[in-house]
Structures are given as structure tokens and as C-alpha cells.
Amino acid sequence: MSTRYLRRLKRALTGSADTPLVLLCNFEAEAQWARGHVGLPAPPAGATRPLVAAMEELGALLAGADDTIVLSRPLDPAYRDYLTHQGLALPTVLVPENCRPERSTTANAMDSPLLLDRLRRLGAAGAHLLPMGTTVDEEKLARRCGLALATPAATVVERVNSKIYGRRLAEAAGLRPVPGTCCETRQELTEVLTRYRHRLESGEPLVVKDAYGVSGKGLLVLENPTRAAQLLRMVDRRAARTGDDRIHVVVEEWLPKRCDLNYQITIARDGRSGLDFVKQALTAQGVHQGHLMPAELSAEQYRQIEYAAGEVATRLYADGYHGVVGVDAIVGVDETVYPVLEINARLNMSTYQGGVTELCQPPGTVAQARHYPLRLAAPLEFDAVRRALATVAGDRATERVLVTCFATVNADALLPVGAGGPPESFDGRLYALLVAVDRDRLRDLDRAVRATVTTLSVPEESHD
Amino acid sequence: MERHEIVEKIQAALAEVLMRDFGPLSEGTRLFEDMHLDSTAILELLMALEDNIGIEVDPENLNMDDFRTVGTLTDFLERARKVSS
Numbered sequence: 001m002s003t004r005y006l007r008r009l010k011r012a013l014t015g016s017a018d019t020p021l022v023l024l025c026n027f028e029a030e031a032q033w034a035r036g037h038v039g040l041p042a043p044p045a046g047a048t049r050p051l052v053a054a055m056e057e058l059g060a061l062l063a064g065a066d067d068t069i070v071l072s073r074p075l076d077p078a079y080r081d082y083l084t085h086q087g088l089a090l091p092t093v094l095v096p097e098n099c100r101p102e103r104s105t106t107a108n109a110m111d112s113p114l115l116l117d118r119l120r121r122l123g124a125a126g127a128h129l130l131p132m133g134t135t136v137d138e139e140k141l142a143r144r145c146g147l148a149l150a151t152p153a154a155t156v157v158e159r160v161n162s163k164i165y166g167r168r169l170a171e172a173a174g175l176r177p178v179p180g181t182c183c184e185t186r187q188e189l190t191e192v193l194t195r196y197r198h199r200l201e202s203g204e205p206l207v208v209k210d211a212y213g214v215s216g217k218g219l220l221v222l223e224n225p226t227r228a229a230q231l232l233r234m235v236d237r238r239a240a241r242t243g244d245d246r247i248h249v250v251v252e253e254w255l256p257k258r259c260d261l262n263y264q265i266t267i268a269r270d271g272r273s274g275l276d277f278v279k280q281a282l283t284a285q286g287v288h289q290g291h292l293m294p295a296e297l298s299a300e301q302y303r304q305i306e307y308a309a310g311e312v313a314t315r316l317y318a319d320g321y322h323g324v325v326g327v328d329a330i331v332g333v334d335e336t337v338y339p340v341l342e343i344n345a346r347l348n349m350s351t352y353q354g355g356v357t358e359l360c361q362p363p364g365t366v367a368q369a370r371h372y373p374l375r376l377a378a379p380l381e382f383d384a385v386r387r388a389l390a391t392v393a394g395d396r397a398t399e400r401v402l403v404t405c406f407a408t409v410n411a412d413a414l415l416p417v418g419a420g421g422p423p424e425s426f427d428g429r430l431y432a433l434l435v436a437v438d439r440d441r442l443r444d445l446d447r448a449v450r451a452t453v454t455t456l457s458v459p460e461e462s463h464d
Numbered sequence: 465m466e467r468h469e470i471v472e473k474i475q476a477a478l479a480e481v482l483m484r485d486f487g488p489l490s491e492g493t494r495l496f497e498d499m500h501l502d503s504t505a506i507l508e509l510l511m512a513l514e515d516n517i518g519i520e521v522d523p524e525n526l527n528m529d530d531f532r533t534v535g536t537l538t539d540f541l542e543r544a545r546k547v548s549s
Contacts, residue, residue, distance in 0.1 A: 040507060041507065041522065041523040041524060042506070042507065042523050042524070043506065043523050043524070043526040043528055043530075043531070044524065044526075044527065044528070045528075217502075217504055218504075219504050220504075220507050220508065221508075226515075227508075227511055230511045230514060231507075231511075233520070234522065234523070237520070237522055238522065238524065241522075241524075424494075424497075425497070426497065427497055
């Protein structure tokens with residue numbers, strides 16, 4: 001039995017609420033889109049960290065029983081039992097037979113004839129491929145297996161995911177932009193930073209963001225003119241070395257804010273669109289931590305978000321895009337809404353929560369989806385997590401704790417469970433959805449989960 | 465500059481970027497796992513090291529392995545100083 005959320009999504013993306021989907025949660029899509037664009041100076045990108053790749057498991061909670069998800073490692077059997085026991089209808093999980101840890105799941109799939117054969121049969125039966133973000137690699141996979149893409153072509157998706165595109169769309173639509181500008185050349189960046197010199201001298205920071213930076217990456221906060229001059233020197237040296245003057249970034253004033261928002265729009269193939277939800281985003285130093293739902297907004301602030309959602313949808317559709325769109329926004333400390341900070345025309349972290357919140361968050365309650373950091377000396381079995389969390393939720397009628405991703409707990413371990421453990425401690429993340437009657441109870445529940453997760457970790461060495 | 469002085473400069477740069485004071489760091493300290501440095505902070509760390517050590521570093525010449533531990537970063541900075549001197 002699919003959730004109403006999933007059925008709406010399928011209807012918008014494929015024309016029918018019953019279309020079977022093949023999900024592929026390629027969290028490294030931005031890195032692929034960034035190729036061919038020049039961002040901030042950075043060390044050459046390495047392979048995607050196993051922990052980030054393991055986040056693909058989040059897709060299992062979005063998909064329904066008629067769907068399929070391709071994962072580079074199977075769901076942990078104990079975790080699978082747990083999810084089923086919680087009332088979730090899980091998809092079929094397909095694992096490519098030739099998996100290599102340094103490759104993306106799409107690349108693993110392309111190198112796995114048995115899997116490709118299974119996908120061909122699904123394609124012949126009318127299934128659509130829904131990647132997290134469509135790049136040329138997922139497009140190739142769809143073509144090779146005869147799977148229809150539930151999204152537009154990769155060239156369209158790449159174009160509309162640029163932060164430069166998003167900023168220009170907001171400006172053209174007359175939506176209140178964060179003060180700033182777009183740069184596409186070294187000269188433009190030099191001019192902009194020169195123009196902002198007085199602001200930097202007075203201690204008001206600027207943020208420089210890569211056009212294709214993943215949340216929290218490819219972002220530099222400039223707090224004084226010295227750092228701005230250093231950045232320009234690095235960019236100049238690179239341009240001299242490569243003969244390439246381009247740099248694709250946006251430069252924005254760092255605004256004091258009350259909160260970050262994330263809202264989702266779904267644009268159907270026929271152009272109709274809807275605002276799915278508005279959540280409050282939890283961030284730490286620019287890095288995404290989770291979501292609070294519903295967001296604390298006045299009726300007028302909500303109306304402004306609704307209006308912006310309509311404008312963004314109309315313009316994206318006119319530019320050839322349909323599908324899921326996550327938009328980041330902020331509310332300033334003076335309660336001013338800046339409704340478009342960033343447009344992510346792909347599935348977002350909050351997209352994957354839609355089904356479980358429908359099942360687990362009754363009307364009138366509040367919820368929080370976030371990850372809890374762990375430091376482990378050896379891989380952790382799911383039963384240990386389940387036992388620990390069983391002690392947390394007090395009043396079971398109104399409170400709930402649901403583990404939404406377990407693969408990220410042990411992903412960075414060097415050896416599998418039972419093989420003696422890795423020689424060094426490693427970091428993991430436990431993703432969970434917490435539900436409570438009000439914000440105070442939610443805060444208590446969050447504290448209790450955090451304390452419990454800490455008991456599962458090894459004591460951390462202090463560097464203070 | 466002696467190797468132990470470079471380690472001290474790295475420690476000062478980390479304290480500036482991560483806005484925390486640390487006790488003495490060993491060369492085996494892992495930057496990401498133990499210090500919780502994230503990729504966003506790498507560029508800021510390099511800028512702080514430019515100030516502290518007086519060399520110019522181009523991130524493109526680095527390998528992520530150079531950021532594995534305080535020791536590997538010290539190795540990289542020693543090599544970079546030899547090239548620039």
C-alpha cells in the first residue's frame with residue numbers, strides 16, 4: 001500500500017499514480033553536474049565518502065511495495081524487519097552484482113549484466129527511473145534498460161541546478177533576493193569583492209558559493225579584506241596556470257537569520273504544480289543536519305513562500321523542467337522572508353521523509369528528522385540500536401522514534417560486522433524521525449535520543 | 465622552520481578555522497575524524513596556513529590524502545616550503 005504522498009508524486013512525474021518506479025539515490029549528482037564548471041579553488045575531489053554513498057538507503061522509505069530501489073549494499077536484515085514491523089511497505093531491493101566501493105551505484109549498475117537484465121524487464125513492464133538527481137550517467141542507464149526517465153533530460157536538470165540560474169530566476173521573478181551578485185569570470189569576482197571592500201572592513205562577512213556546490217561544500221565565508229585578497233590571489237594563480245578565466249560563483253551578504261527553511265514543489269508533466277510542504281532546516285556551520293516540521297511561520301510568511309513557490313514552478317516549467325524541486329529560503333532576524341536562497345531541482349533529503357511523516361506524524365503534532373553522530377570502534381548491529389532506542393520514547397501513544405537510515409552507521413567501517421572490527425575508530429550517522437505533541441516534548445525526545453546514541457559510541461578523545 | 469614549528473602553526477590555523485583552542489596535537493591526529501574538519505573549511509585552513517607559514521598554497525596541487533592527519537599535512541607543507549624557497 002503506497003502513501004498518498006508517493007501516489008501524488010508518481011501521478012505528477014509519470015502521469016499515473018500506479019506507475020512502478022525504480023529509485024536510484026545518487027547523492028553525488030552535484031559533483032557530476034559540477035564537471036565543466038569552474039568553482040572555488042579546491043583539492044581534486046576524491047571518491048564519494050562511503051557514508052555519503054550509504055545515504056541512498058533513505059530511498060527505501062520513499063518507495064512503495066510496487067517499486068524497486070537499486071542499492072550498492074542490501075538492507076540490513078534486522079533493519080528491514082524493523083521497518084516492516086513499523087508498518088512500512090518496502091520496495092524490492094536490487095544490488096548490482098559487481099559493486100566496487102569507489103564507484104557510484106549507477107556505475108556499479110552499468111557494470112552488472114544480471115542487474116541490467118532485471119531492470120530491462122522492469123522497463124518493459126512500464127517502470128520509470130527516478131534518480132535523486134538526473135545526470136548523464138542515469139540517463140545512459142535508463143536508455144540501456146529501456147526505462148523511461150521520470151525526470152527531464154540531464155542537460156535540463158544540470159542547467160537549472162546552478163546557483164547562478166536560481167539567483168537569476170529569483171531576480172527575474174521579482175522575489176526578494178539575498179543581496180549579492182553572480183560571477184562568471186575572474187574579473188567579475190575581482191570587481192565584486194572590490195565593491196564590497198568597505199563591508200568587509202567593517203566586519204560584515206560575505207559568502208562565496210560554487211554554482212554547483214553540494215549543501216555545505218564549495219562555500220567560503222570571507223570575514224575580512226585579507227581573506228578576500230587571498231582568494232583573489234589563488235584564483236589569479238589558477239587562471240594563469242590553466243589559461244581559464246572562468247569562475248562560476250555567487251557572492252552574497254551573510255545575513256543574520258532566525259531560521260533556514262526548506263520547501264518542496266512538485267511540477268507535473270502538464271505544468272501543474274503544488275507546494276508539498278515547508279520545513280525548518282537545521283544546519284550547523286552551513287551543513288545540513290535535519291528538518292523540523294512544521295516550520296514556525298506566520299500566515300503572511302507562509303503566503304510569501306506559497307507565492308514564491310508558484311513563481312519558481314512557472315519559470316522552471318517554462319525552462320523545460322518538471323519534477324521535484326527543493327527550495328532553500330531564510331527568515332531574517334527581523335522576520336523578513338528571503339524566499340529563494342537556492343533551488344535544488346532534484347529530490348532532497350526532505351523528499352525522502354514525505355512517506356514516513358504521513359504514516360508517523362498525526363495532524364497537530366511536531367516532528368524532527370535529523371542525524372545523530374556516532375563514533376564507533378567496531379561496526380554496530382542494528383539490534384543494539386533498536387534495544388537502546390526502545391528505552392527512549394516515553395509516552396508511546398504520542399511520541400515516536402523511527403530509524404530512517406541505518407546503512408550510514410557502519411558505512412565508514414573498514415571491515416564488516418563480525419570480522420574483528422577496523423583498526424581505527426570511525427564516524428557514523430544514525431538518521432531518525434522523532435514525533436511529539438509539541439516543541440518542548442520534541443526537544444526532550446531529541447535530548448534523550450542524543451544521550452542514548454552517545455552510549456553506543458566510544459568515548460571521544462578530548463582535543464580541547 | 466623546524467617540523468615541530470610547522471605542527472604548531474597547523475595547530476594555530478586549526479584553532480582559528482574551527483574556533484576552538486586545542487592542546488598539543490600529535491602528528492597522528494586525524495583532521496576529519498578527530499578534529500571534525502569538514503571540506504568547507506579546507507580553503508579557510510589553507511588561507512590561515514598561508515598567513516602563519518608564509519607560503520602560497522594552491523589547493524589544486526593538494527591531494528585529499530595530504531589532509532588525512534596533522535603529520536601528512538606537515539609533510540605537504542615541508543615539501544611546499546622547499547619548492548618555494
